[in-house]
Amino acid sequence: MKLLRRFLDAIYSGAGALAALCLIAILLLIVAQMVARWSGNVFPGAASYAGYAMAGASFLAFANALSRGAHIRVSILLNALSEGPRRLLEIWCFGLAAAIACYFTHYAYWFVYWSWKFKEVSQDQDATLLWIPQSVMVIGGAILALALIDNLLHVLIRGRHRIERDLLDQSFGE
Template structure:
């Protein structure tokens, strides 16, 4: 079981690292776009923006990729918003039941989102759908990383649910502001 645990933790961490790299890509794309508009740097950077049409669209694709890839890592780091006011007021048994209920709902929604992103991706491939921006990129290229991130989040939610059922504790690291120490 420790091999599976290490593999899952590595998957969540790798997704978080890739999300951070996407943020760096967004920064670079925005800076290139800005520099291409300034008169004293335009001779250097304007040819780049002309050669790569749709830089703002690529920044948007990177933002969607960063968001979806970061979800699982953020979940386990306690960065998602959890309203724990009610959970903190409950006793241990009621708290456990309520957390299982929450994870069952979240896991079901996570896998439901994966299914519909998969369908959306299939339609994009089937109909050769392209973006409406200057880049005319096939949408399946932009949607695939989103699908990967959604699947990793659904795996993380399932992982936390199973951990909670079998060990009595989820794997979310509590934030100091949460007000409950375990």
């Protein structure tokens, strides 16, 4: 079980690291586009690539943010409940969220499949095959679904979720 736990945590952290790389890619694309404009050149497709990287950063960061407690959770109700009702509410919340994430990932997969099958390309200057950036959406959705199922099983078996509260991040919002 410890090996599985380390593997899942590595997947969540790895997806978070890839999301950070996507943010760095956005920065580099914007700087490259600015330099191209200043020098009188054009960087075709830079805005599209930055958009693809933004989608990648968003979807890849979901599971990592969940495991680190960075998602917005309204816990005022959970904190007011006793142990039994709190556990039932968390089971319901994680179950519903996992079902929605699985539903999204299933249909996103078929969306990407048909984009690949019909060889759809971007309408912008870059003419990128759309299944490539869309695949990141499926991968991120699948990792989020895995993280939600992981937390649901943890609540069912151990009685509490695995979300760590990041008090440092939370203190900036207060």
